[in-house]
Amino acid sequence: MNDESPQIIAYLSKQCGGDIASAEDALQEATLQAHEHWAENGLPEKPAAWLCHVARCRLLDKLRQDSRGRLHFIDAQLFPSDSISELDVSADYSDGDDQRLALIFCCCHPAIDETSQLALLLQLIGGLTYRDIANQLLLSADVVQRRLSRAKKKIKEAKVPFEVPEQEQLYSRQGHIRSMIYLMFNHSMEMSVEQAKPLLRQSIDLLLLLRKTVDSPESMALQALLMSVMARRTAEACEFGLALSEQDRSQWDRVAIKQADNLLQQALRFQQLGPLQLQAAIHLLHSQSPSWEETDWQQIISLYDLLIKMQPSALPRLNKYMAQFYSGVGAKEILDKVSSLMPELENYSAFYGAKMILLLELADLSSADEAYQQALALEAAPRQRELLIQNWQKAQLNR
C-alpha cells in the first residue's frame, strides 16, 4: 500500500459506480504490473499517476468482460481512451483529496452498520490488513472479511453516495462523524508511529474539514483532545507503552498542550457543554499537571461526574472510581465500587486491568493474577497489552 492508495481507490470507485472491491482488485493488479515494469524501466516520474492510469485500464477491461454488462454504469466521457501510452493522467485525480474525503464519507454513511464503517475506514484509509483490523476490533479475520465484502456490496448496490455532504447534511451527521474520527484516532494510537501515519493524518484532515464546514464547540473540543494526546505521544514514542504515571513529562510538547488548552477554552465559552468538552478537559488536566502526584484528582472526579450525567454508562464510572483511588480513597472501597460494574463491563479489558491494580494494592496476589490474565485475554491492542504486562512485571519486582 502506498501513501496515495486511498486517493486512487476513491477515484476508481467513483468512476465505476461505487464498486470499491473492483477498484481494489484493479489497483492490486496495477501494483503487480508496476513491480515488473519499474524493475525494467526505472521509476516513472509520477508513480501514483502511473498506477492510477494502469489500474483504470484494468478496471475498464474487467467491466468490458463482465458478461452481465455493467457497462451502463460507466460514463463513457470518463474513459475517453484506454490507451496505456497516454501517461499524462495526473490531472485525472488531481482533486484526489476531495475524492478521498468523499470515500471517507461513503464509508461512514449511517446506512452501513457501525462496526463495518470502522472496518472500511481501517482498510481503505488506514491500509490495514484483515488480520490487523481483526486485532483492532476484537473480531476474527473471517468475520472482518465477510463484513467488509457485505458493506462494499451494499455501497455498490444501494448506491451509497460518494460525496462530501452538503452543509445541511454535514450538520446533522456531525456527531457521528466525530465519533468515527475519535475511533480512527484511538486505533491509530494503538499502532506503531509509522503504521499509524495514514490513519492519523486522515482523521485530522477529516476533523479540520468538518470544522471548516460546520464548526461546533464539540468539534473544537475533539481537536483539543487529539492535540493533547499527541502532545504526550512524543515522549511515549521513545518508550512504547509507558504508563501516564511513568512518563518523562519534560518530553511532552508544551506548546501543543497550550494550544489545545486555548482551543478548549474557546469551545467552553459557547456554554454548550458536551461529552467531548468534558473528556478534553480531563485529558488537559493530565497534560498540564507537572507530575503524576500533583494531578488535580478532585477536579477530574467532578468532570467525570458531569460526564456520567450526560452518558450514564459504566465506562466513565470506572474511570471516576480509579481517579478516586489515585486521589487517596482506599483500595477496598474502590474495588467494591468497580466490581459493581460487573455485568456491563464483563468483556472489557480495562475493567480487569483496574481490578488488577486494586488487588495488587490489597496484596491479594492470586486474585490479581486472575484479573491480569482476564485483562490480557481481552486486550488486542499492542500498546495496551504492553502497558498491562509492564504493570504486572513491575508489581512482581516490588514483591
Added chain:
Amino acid sequence: MQYIALIYSDETFDDGPIEELLAEYQEFTDKVTAAGVMRGGDALELTNTATTVRMRDGELLLSDGPFAETKEQLGGYYLFECADLDEAVYWAKQIPSAKYGSIEVRPIMPTDG
C-alpha cells in the same frame, strides 16, 4: 436508479382522523410527482385481507393472513427514481407514516443487460 420505499406501520394505530392522514399522503404524492421522482406507488388493504401462498412439493398451500405477524405491517409503497441512496432517503423521510412507522428503502435490482 430506482428505489422502493416500503411503508410499515401499525395498522391498528389510531393516529387521529384518517382524512387528515390521507390529505398528508396526497400532498406528499403531489410533491414527489412534481419533483419528477415518482415512478409508482399504492396503498394496500389491511392485513386481514391478506392470503399467503406457498408451493411445496408441487402442492399449493394457502393460509389466511400475512406472511409474518409483526408489530408493523406493510401498508403501501412508493417507487422513486433517484440519483443515490441519500436522495431516496430524503424523499422517504417525508412519507407521512415515517413519523410513527418505519420506511424500508431498497434499491430495485437492475434486470437489463
